[in-house]
Amino acid sequence: MRLRMVRYTEDKKIFIKILYWGCAAGGKTTAVDTLYQLCSETPMDVIPTGTLKKIAMASxxxxxxxxGIFQNKREKSLYYHVFTVAGQTRFGKTRKILFEDTDGVIFVADSQKSRMQDNIDSLKELKKIAEGKLISVIPxxxxxxxRDLDDIVTLEEWEDVMKENGLLFKPTEPLFEWNPIIYETVALPDNPQNVYRIFSECARRCVMYTVYGDGKAPGKRDIKLPPDVPDL
Ligand SMILES: Nc1nc2c(ncn2[C@@H]2O[C@H](COP(=O)(O)OP(=O)(O)OP(=O)(O)O)[C@@H](O)[C@H]2O)c(=O)[nH]1
Ligand SMILES: [Mg+2]
Structure with a gap:
């Protein structure tokens, strides 16, 4: 594998950094908690190593x-460092530092209509910090x-927000095939929806960008089959 973005350690371990980003109380910590639980209790393609470290307020x-750190079961040298940012507005500086060296971002939007402006502000902050690298360099x-709550926005309404922010490409545009998939999710542990699936897709895209795109979104011609991408 040709690797640029992801980091090696001396003992040949490979680390990929995945960042959960979004406004306060959107469900980032819950999502990673649930991911931990799912991967600990059910056989998945990744396993958590150690416990999830949380630095939180009393609230x-x-x-x-x-x-949290997850290990790929088949490619045992491949690890995923999973971080969540602190979503409250006042922690902007910490978020900026945490963004450094990120290989992939999962944006967590709170579907409640009342939180739309907070989501949009958070998305704009992410765009600014990423300096044009979202999708083209960072999946x-x-x-x-x-999605279990009432009074929520539709998928189409959120797609419009993504389009307005230049984060959803048309079929004629080169990055179209790397458009962010928008997963409708429930992060709560009792009946989670799509929590593992989105993590798995993000991890897969990080590896694809690295292996086939030399750290950028690969073009169709760059992807040679059969892929030597670890199966996630
Ligand atoms: N109904 C419902 N509640 C959720 C869901 N996901 C998270 N929550 C609740 O939303 C609240 C905030 O969740 P957190 O995971 O702490 O949110 P966060 O994004 O980490 O917030 P910050 O750490 O402040 O940035 C908690 O009460 C969660 O139980 C969901 O899918 N459905
Ligand atoms: Mg949190």
């Missing part, structure tokens, strides 16, 4: 970040979370 809201996926 449960994240103060600095959460961090992006979206959790449209809390």
């Amino acid at each position: 449960g809201s994240t103060l600095y970040f959460d961090r 992006l996926l979206v959790m449209l979370n809390k």
Whole structure:
């Protein structure tokens, strides 16, 4: 594998950094908690190593970040460092630092209509910090979370937000095939929806960008079959 973005350690371990980003109380910590639980209890293609580290306030809201490490079961040298940012507006500086060296982003949007402006502000902040690298260099996926609640936006309404922010390409545009998939999710552990699927797709895209795109979104011609991408 030709690797640029992801990091090696001396003992040949490969680390991929996946960041959950979004406004306060959107469900980032819950999603990673549930991911941990799912991968611990059911045989999945990744396993958590150690416990999930959470630095939170008494309210449960994240103060600095959460961090979990997952190992790919087939490619045992491949690890995923999973972080969540602290979503409260006042923690902007911490979020900027945490963004450094990120290989893939999962944007967690709170589906409730009342939270739309907060989601949009958070998306714009992410765009600014990413300096044009989203999708072209850093794969992006979206959790449209809390689908179990009432008074939520439709998938189409969220697609419009993505289009308005230049994050959803037309079929004629080169990055179209790497458009962020918008997953309708429930992050709560009792009846989770799409929590593992989105993580798995993000991890897969990070590896595809690295192996076939030399750290960028690969073009169709760059992808040679059969892919030597670890099966996630
Ligand atoms: N109904 C519902 N509630 C959810 C869902 N996901 C998270 N929550 C709830 O939303 C609240 C906030 O969740 P957190 O995971 O702490 O949110 P966060 O994005 O980490 O927030 P910050 O750390 O402040 O950035 C908690 O009460 C969760 O139980 C969901 O899919 N459905
Ligand atoms: Mg949190």
